[in-house]
Amino acid sequence: MGKLAKSPWLLHYDGSSCNGCDIEVLACLTPVYDIERFGIINTGDPFQADILLITGGINSQSESVVKQIYSQMPNPKVVVAVGICACTGGVFKTCYNIKGGVDTVIPVDVYVPGCAARPQAIIDGVVKALELLERKRADYAAQKKTAEGEGGTDSGTYQ
Amino acid sequence: MAKQSIVPFGPQHPVLPEPVHLDLVLEDEVVVGAVPSIGFVHRGLEKLVETKDYKDYVYIAERVCGICSFGHGMGYCEAIERVMHIEIPPRAKYLRTIWMEMSRVHSHLLWLGLLADALGFESLFMQSWRLREKILDQFDRMTGGRVIFSVNTPGGVLKDVDDEMLRSLLRAVDELERELRPVADSFLREYTVGSRLHGLGVLKPDQAVELGAVGPMLRASGVRYDARMLGYGAYPELEFEPVVLTAGDSYARCELRLRELTQSFALIREAVGKLPAGPIAVPVKGNPDGEYFMRIEQPRGEAVYYVRANGTKFLDRFRLRTPTTSNIPPMVSLLKGCQLADVPLLILTIDPCISCTER
Numbered sequence: 001m002g003k004l005a006k007s008p009w010l011l012h013y014d015g016s017s018c019n020g021c022d023i024e025v026l027a028c029l030t031p032v033y034d035i036e037r038f039g040i041i042n043t044g045d046p047f048q049a050d051i052l053l054i055t056g057g058i059n060s061q062s063e064s065v066v067k068q069i070y071s072q073m074p075n076p077k078v079v080v081a082v083g084i085c086a087c088t089g090g091v092f093k094t095c096y097n098i099k100g101g102v103d104t105v106i107p108v109d110v111y112v113p114g115c116a117a118r119p120q121a122i123i124d125g126v127v128k129a130l131e132l133l134e135r136k137r138a139d140y141a142a143q144k145k146t147a148e149g150e151g152g153t154d155s156g157t158y159q
Numbered sequence: 160m161a162k163q164s165i166v167p168f169g170p171q172h173p174v175l176p177e178p179v180h181l182d183l184v185l186e187d188e189v190v191v192g193a194v195p196s197i198g199f200v201h202r203g204l205e206k207l208v209e210t211k212d213y214k215d216y217v218y219i220a221e222r223v224c225g226i227c228s229f230g231h232g233m234g235y236c237e238a239i240e241r242v243m244h245i246e247i248p249p250r251a252k253y254l255r256t257i258w259m260e261m262s263r264v265h266s267h268l269l270w271l272g273l274l275a276d277a278l279g280f281e282s283l284f285m286q287s288w289r290l291r292e293k294i295l296d297q298f299d300r301m302t303g304g305r306v307i308f309s310v311n312t313p314g315g316v317l318k319d320v321d322d323e324m325l326r327s328l329l330r331a332v333d334e335l336e337r338e339l340r341p342v343a344d345s346f347l348r349e350y351t352v353g354s355r356l357h358g359l360g361v362l363k364p365d366q367a368v369e370l371g372a373v374g375p376m377l378r379a380s381g382v383r384y385d386a387r388m389l390g391y392g393a394y395p396e397l398e399f400e401p402v403v404l405t406a407g408d409s410y411a412r413c414e415l416r417l418r419e420l421t422q423s424f425a426l427i428r429e430a431v432g433k434l435p436a437g438p439i440a441v442p443v444k445g446n447p448d449g450e451y452f453m454r455i456e457q458p459r460g461e462a463v464y465y466v467r468a469n470g471t472k473f474l475d476r477f478r479l480r481t482p483t484t485s486n487i488p489p490m491v492s493l494l495k496g497c498q499l500a501d502v503p504l505l506i507l508t509i510d511p512c513i514s515c516t517e518r
Contacts, residue, residue, distance in 0.1 A: 014177045016200045019514045020225025020306045022177065023269065027295075030272070030288035044172065061198045062178065065170050091222055094210065097203040116225055116306045 007039030008133060010126070011049035013069055015102060016092075017056025020116030021083035025053055028126075033119045035126065046072035051129050053122075055082045057089040057098045058105050070106045076136035078129040080110040083117045090115060163191070168502060170199050177513040181506075185499060193494040195487060201517040208477040213239060213447060213468070216477070217311055223479065224515040225306045226269065229262045230457045231515075232311035234464040235477070237391055238453035239313045242468055245443060249393075249435045251315035256393040257328075257430045258302070258310065259455075260423040264335070265294045266458035267416045267423075270510045271346065274413060277503045278355055286342050290335055297331050300324055315440025325431050332424050343417045356410035360493040360505045363407060370489040373482045374460020376509055379415045380407040386456035397429050409508045416510075446472050457482055459510045481515035 010029075014022050029036050043049055046069045058066060070079070081102045084090040089100045102108050109132050112125035164185050170178035178199035184192035207219050220235035221228045233255050240247060272287035295305045301324050302308035310318045346352055362372065367380040377384055378401060385401035387394045402418045404411040447468035454463050460482030467476040486509040493505050 013171055014200065014514075016202055017514065018222045018225045018228075018307075019177065019512065020222070020228065023225060023306060027288065027292070030285055030292075032289065032292040046171070056200070057202070059199075059201060061201065062170075065178065065199065069171055091219055092202045092204060092207075094207065095203040096206060097201050115222075116304075118305065 006130075007041075008050035008126075008130060009041050009043045009048055010051050010053055011044075011046055011069065011073065012042055012053045012055075013066065015054050015056035015062050015066060015086060016059045016098065017083060017085055018116075021055035021086070021114075021122075024116050024119050025055065025082060025122060028119045028122050033123060035123060040126070047074065049073050050077060050133055051126065052077065052079045053082050053126075054079065054086050054102045054108075057085045057092055057100060058102060059097045059099065063099065063105055066102070066105050076133060076140045078109045078133045078136065079106060080112060080122075080125045080129050081108045082112045082122055082125065084113050084115045087111045087113055162186070166499065172503075177511070179506075179511065179513050181494075181502075183494070183499070183502060188499050190494050190497050190499060190502060193491050195491060197513070197517055199517070200514045204518055205477050205479065208474045210473065212472050213474050214313060214443070214472075216474070217313070218309055220477075220479075221307055221309055221311070223481075223518055224512055226266050226512060227262065227457045227459065227462075227515060228307045229258050229311070230455060230462065231479070232309070233259060233392075234453055234455045234462055234479075235466070236311045236313050237455065238451045238464045238466045239447055239468075241451045241453065242447040242449045242466060243313070243443065243445070245314055245441060247315045248438045248441060250319075250437045251439050252393045253430050253434045254316050254320065254439065255311070256397070257427055257434075258298075258308070259392065260426045260430070261294055261298060261328075263423045263458045264420055264427075265291055265298070266510075267420050268294070270416060270458075270507075271342075271413075274504075274507055275346075275352075277507050278352060280345075280349075280352065283342065283345055283352075286345075290338055290342065293331050293335050297324075297328050300327060312440060312443075314443040315438070317440070319439050325434070329428065329431060332427055336421070336424050339417075339420060343420075346413055346417060352413075353410065355501075355504060356413055357408060359409040359501055360497065360508060361406075361408045362489055362493060364405075366492070367407070367489060370492060371485045372460075372489040373485045374457070374510075375412055375415050375419070376460065376486050376489060378402060379404050379411040381405040384461075386454045386461040389454060391453075391455060393430055393433075396433065397426055399426065409504060412508045446470055447474070459483060459512055459515075460486065462515075479515075479518060481512065481518075483509065483512045483516040486511070487516070 221232040268291040275283035448470040450467040463480040465478040
């Protein structure tokens with residue numbers, strides 16, 4: 001658990017963003033900002049991810065994909081909405097195909113504003129997500145312990 | 160005949176930062192058909208033009224895509240300027256050209272990184288993106304933004320540059336050119352890279368024209384066509400000759416982009432040297448009336464901007480045909496007959512930009 005607390009694995013999904021925030025998310029992982037040196041890896045696999053970074057608002061096509069990816073991630077998990085479009089819909093809020101921010105579909109824990117969100121802001125968001133992840137993990141462990149104490153089975157690893 | 164099976168590719172896939180979905184029809188390991196389905200990033204922002212002031216719409220046009228952001232703003236503004244018969248000051252033309260070429264440098268370096276990532280060559284990916292940060296720093300310095308700058312406006316540009324910024328840009332370009340050499344050598348001479356790219360996805364010249372390929376896809380197949388030859392911005396006053404290669408395979412497309420990087424460095428140097436003094440924008444009064452097709456060369460190829468205005472401050476129609484839209488039919492034809500393991504590489508060699516395509 002100690003290693004996980006400092007080196008979460010990220011999953012990045014482009015809801016319906018303009019790419020601006022997506023390349024900034026990747027820029028965080030590459031030299032200059034380079035959060036990979038702390039063992040934070042961008043994994044392509046939802047089953048191995050701790051933190052979900054979503055950029056862009058949600059449209060009718062991506063809604064089911066976002067829900068599916070979220071449900072495939074193991075507990076505890078944290079969702080970070082990167083960029084103003086992911087927070088509220090941003091400049092595309094009035095577009096006919098945009099439902100709004102990511103929180104219209106799945107629960108969001110950290111909001112990172114900006115258009116496009118700067119790498120510094122994204123890293124700050126990930127650090128905030130780490131604290132939340134730690135808290136959620138403690139809660140989850142306590143829940144599991146009570147459930148085991150009552151003779152219940154381990155349920156809800158995959159929501 | 161072997162049994163056919165269908166492998167879904169995407170929308171969430173490790174090799175693509177953006178969502179696109181392909182149904183790959185396989186016979187054993189060989190792809191016999193590919194059915195693309197798009198719409199995961201569709202926002203419908205062409206429709207927004209009916210409810211936004213034509214001057215404010217520049218900010219929406221720039222957010223079509225975060226990689227080619229500057230070009231989209233420029234294409235839209237140039238179209239509006241031609242409808243309204245506005246001649247922008249020479250300094251604005253040169254500044255637009257400099258920023259456009261800087262965008263090309265950042266986009267091509269980004270693509271090289273993604274290609275290396277698709278090959279599994281992680282350190283080359285990191286090196287390409289390290290170089291890219293240098294040009295982003297210059298953007299940050301000159302415009303205040305890293306990926307989306309919003310410096311275009313109908314009638315010129317919004318921000319002026321001083322001599323210190325230009326000196327710093329030239330220093331960065333020199334540094335970049337020097338540091339690009341070993342990276343370019345790795346792409347062009349490394350055995351592992353070459354063995355994956357040589358002879359992969361050969362697009363013949365007639366096929367490229369017939370299927371409507373644009374940009375590096377078209378030029379790597381031996382067709383000399385570049386929308387910069389049409390003479391917008393400051394290009395008519397600069398030394399410009401499109402880079403053309405004849406092999407038409409993935410290796411040629413990689414080499415072409417590397418050569419275009421060198422060409423962009425030269426264009427930036429020349430434009431900075433010739434940058435005229437004077438105002439950066441002319442005041443724009445009144446509303447546009449009429450229509451215009453504007454073609455500009457984005458890093459990924461030719462993009463077409465159509466505006467139709469009706470004399471009010473709201474436009475009737477804005478239509479954008481992006482380079483990736485044109486490059487999808489050639490890509491689908493290249494995918495037929497390739498190995499499953501080469502699919503990510505082939506998709507990457509067209510340099511897909513899904514948010515441009517779907518808007």
